[in-house]
Amino acid sequence: METIIIILAGVLVTVATYLLLSKGVLRVILGTAILSHAAHLLLMSMGGLKTGGVPVIGEGDGTYTDALPQALILTSIVISFAVTAFLLVLAYRTHQENKMDLSKIARGLKNE
Amino acid sequence: MNNILVFPMVIPLLTGIILIFLRPFIRLQRWISLGAMIVVSGLSIYMLEMIQTNGIIRLDFGNWKPPFGILFVGDSFSILLVLTASIVTGICLIYAFLSIGQEREKMFFYPFVLFMVAGVNGSFLTGDLFNLYVCFEVMLLASYVLITLGGAKPQFRESIKYVVINVVSSWLFLVAIAYLYGAVGTLNMAHLSARVAEAGQPPLVTVISILFLLVFGLKAGLLLYFWLPGSYSAPPTAVAALFGALLTKVGIYAIFRMFTLLFYHEPSITHTLIGIMAGITLVGGSLGAVAYKDIRQIVSYNVVIAVGFILVGLAVATPSAVEGSIYYLVHDMIVKALLFLIAGTMIALTGTAKIDRMSGLIRNYPLLGWLFFIVMLALAGIPPLSGFIGKILVGQGAVEGGNYVLLALAMISSIFVLYSLLRIFKNCFWGETIISEEEQVPLKKTLLIPCVILTALSIGLGLGAENFAMYVKDAATTLLNPSIYVEAVLGE
Numbered sequence: 001m002e003t004i005i006i007i008l009a010g011v012l013v014t015v016a017t018y019l020l021l022s023k024g025v026l027r028v029i030l031g032t033a034i035l036s037h038a039a040h041l042l043l044m045s046m047g048g049l050k051t052g053g054v055p056v057i058g059e060g061d062g063t064y065t066d067a068l069p070q071a072l073i074l075t076s077i078v079i080s081f082a083v084t085a086f087l088l089v090l091a092y093r094t095h096q097e098n099k100m101d102l103s104k105i106a107r108g109l110k111n112e
Numbered sequence: 113m114n115n116i117l118v119f120p121m122v123i124p125l126l127t128g129i130i131l132i133f134l135r136p137f138i139r140l141q142r143w144i145s146l147g148a149m150i151v152v153s154g155l156s157i158y159m160l161e162m163i164q165t166n167g168i169i170r171l172d173f174g175n176w177k178p179p180f181g182i183l184f185v186g187d188s189f190s191i192l193l194v195l196t197a198s199i200v201t202g203i204c205l206i207y208a209f210l211s212i213g214q215e216r217e218k219m220f221f222y223p224f225v226l227f228m229v230a231g232v233n234g235s236f237l238t239g240d241l242f243n244l245y246v247c248f249e250v251m252l253l254a255s256y257v258l259i260t261l262g263g264a265k266p267q268f269r270e271s272i273k274y275v276v277i278n279v280v281s282s283w284l285f286l287v288a289i290a291y292l293y294g295a296v297g298t299l300n301m302a303h304l305s306a307r308v309a310e311a312g313q314p315p316l317v318t319v320i321s322i323l324f325l326l327v328f329g330l331k332a333g334l335l336l337y338f339w340l341p342g343s344y345s346a347p348p349t350a351v352a353a354l355f356g357a358l359l360t361k362v363g364i365y366a367i368f369r370m371f372t373l374l375f376y377h378e379p380s381i382t383h384t385l386i387g388i389m390a391g392i393t394l395v396g397g398s399l400g401a402v403a404y405k406d407i408r409q410i411v412s413y414n415v416v417i418a419v420g421f422i423l424v425g426l427a428v429a430t431p432s433a434v435e436g437s438i439y440y441l442v443h444d445m446i447v448k449a450l451l452f453l454i455a456g457t458m459i460a461l462t463g464t465a466k467i468d469r470m471s472g473l474i475r476n477y478p479l480l481g482w483l484f485f486i487v488m489l490a491l492a493g494i495p496p497l498s499g500f501i502g503k504i505l506v507g508q509g510a511v512e513g514g515n516y517v518l519l520a521l522a523m524i525s526s527i528f529v530l531y532s533l534l535r536i537f538k539n540c541f542w543g544e545t546i547i548s549e550e551e552q553v554p555l556k557k558t559l560l561i562p563c564v565i566l567t568a569l570s571i572g573l574g575l576g577a578e579n580f581a582m583y584v585k586d587a588a589t590t591l592l593n594p595s596i597y598v599e600a601v602l603g604e
Binding site: 020025028032035036038039042043046047068069072075076079080082083086087090091093094097 | 242245246253257260272279283291
């Protein structure tokens with residue numbers, strides 16, 4: 001099961017890298033979102049998948065899944081959510097202010 | 113009593129939250145934020161003394177014993193950096209009072225500076241890897257806001273690049289943490305160190321360590337510094353000074369921690385790699401520093417050179433080299449802030465950043481000119497000033513370690529630093545005065561106060577190196593003997 005998840009994470013990273021290297025800023029932001037999905041999947045599978053019950057005391061039969069990676073992922077989801085929200089607004093404001101093609105920023109062209 | 117350890121992070125955080133409610137009262141915001149930094153500096157000095165007598169102090173949150181809970185660990189190295197960071201931030205705040213402008217002050221400028229400092233101090237103090245990640249994000253999110261705050265065109269352009277680069281490096285950080293947790297099964301740094309030592313650092317862990325090197329290399333501008341010159345020249349002066357003084361230094365701190373505490377078993381691979389990266393950084397930074405005619409670019413590339421220089425000390429890893437790196441790290445935080453402030457003042461006075469468009473500034477602004485001269489000598493490492501002792505110790509370490517290529521690169525880079533700044537001094541301060549008496553922009557005398565304080569600190573650090581040596585020695589001893597740290601955390 002871990003192997004499949006790792007392959008899935010690998011595919012996500014490939015897609016994200018491709019998107020990050022593209023011209024449009026929106027594509028880049030989508031890339032960062034997919035990248036964080038891949039990291040979260042990786043964190044989960046690194047803790048070992050499905051070795052016991054739900055990590056709630058009283059729910060399982062004595063063995064529980066590792067609860068630590070879940071806490072880490074929860075933290076990291078919130079952080080990446082905040083960063084993505086900021087990045088989206090930043091891209092919107094840049095588009096609004098500069099009246100220019102977002103792709104120019106991605107390519108690093110000076111417009112002054 | 114150990115609760116004192118949490119204050120460098122909690123005081124800025126709480127003050128920042130309070131300042132959000134005091135939005136219309138700018139004067140009050142200024143005084144409170146400055147007061148918070150002074151309190152943190154005072155507490156850090158107290159803690160530094162405490163560590164000299166009692167050894168490493170640690171604080172377990174919620175009374176969970178070390179491998180299971182999050183904890184803060186204060187050794188001389190981290191507290192020294194907390195102290196320097198707080199002092200430098202306080203001084204940059206004074207500069208910000210006079211220069212940043214009402215619009216930015218009304219848009220939560222001070223809260224975000226304090227949040228950034230909270231993140232920086234948290235990163236220095238934490239003893240947990242994932243907590244380090246969170247503190248990094250606290251620092252970075254605040255820095256994203258500070259770099260965009262105000263919304264000038266170049267700020268937008270550079271901030272998108274800056275944010276995306278940091279999102280990618282944070283992602284790498286997360287992946288590295290996942291791998292390390294999968295390989296070793298813990299996140300507490302001391303516990304990690306013990307487990308890695310038990311396993312004798314197998315190749316898998318070495319690969320993970322290189323991943324960490326990439327992550328912190330991106331944050332610190334070690335080899336992967338391509339994002340740095342652009343981002344550091346976009347924001348207003350006070351913010352750029354804070355960035356130049358604090359942000360890359362956190363990355364350097366993390367590299368030092370990682371490679372002295374955790375991954376020190378395969379120096380032939382990891383430390384050689386650090387050496388190569390530091391060497392290339394020195395060359396690249398030196399080329400950048402002499403290539404541009406834009407003051408901000410020159411100053412930013414000087415940050416890159418300093419990163420390379422400090423990491424040379426780690427790559428060599430003899431006691432005197434590490435000591436030299438610590439001296440240089442503290443010196444560089446102070447002097448880079450000063451350099452950015454002076455460069456920003458020059459740009460504000462002349463209205464241009466190109467060095468061939470200004471000339472003869474020393475006749476109109478003599479004090480500014482001589483301050484720049486002193487900072488130039490300090491950065492190049494001229495004896496009575498603060499850069500000297502760091503450079504000489506790193507050099508001595510490199511000779512002891514027989515690492516002559518790095519020694520040559522490090523010393524030649526000093527010449528490049530001197531040349532690049534001397535070019536600014538000669539072009540901008542000497543020569544015919546372009547600005548006549550009538551159209552001379554009056555330099556607010558108060559604007560020079562922070563510069564003078566920083567210069568005094570730099571001179572004091574150079575002349576008072578003896579008084580300072582005790583702390584640096586202790587920091588270097590702890591870094592080179594990870595068992596001290598591990599025992600302080602996991603012992604009893």
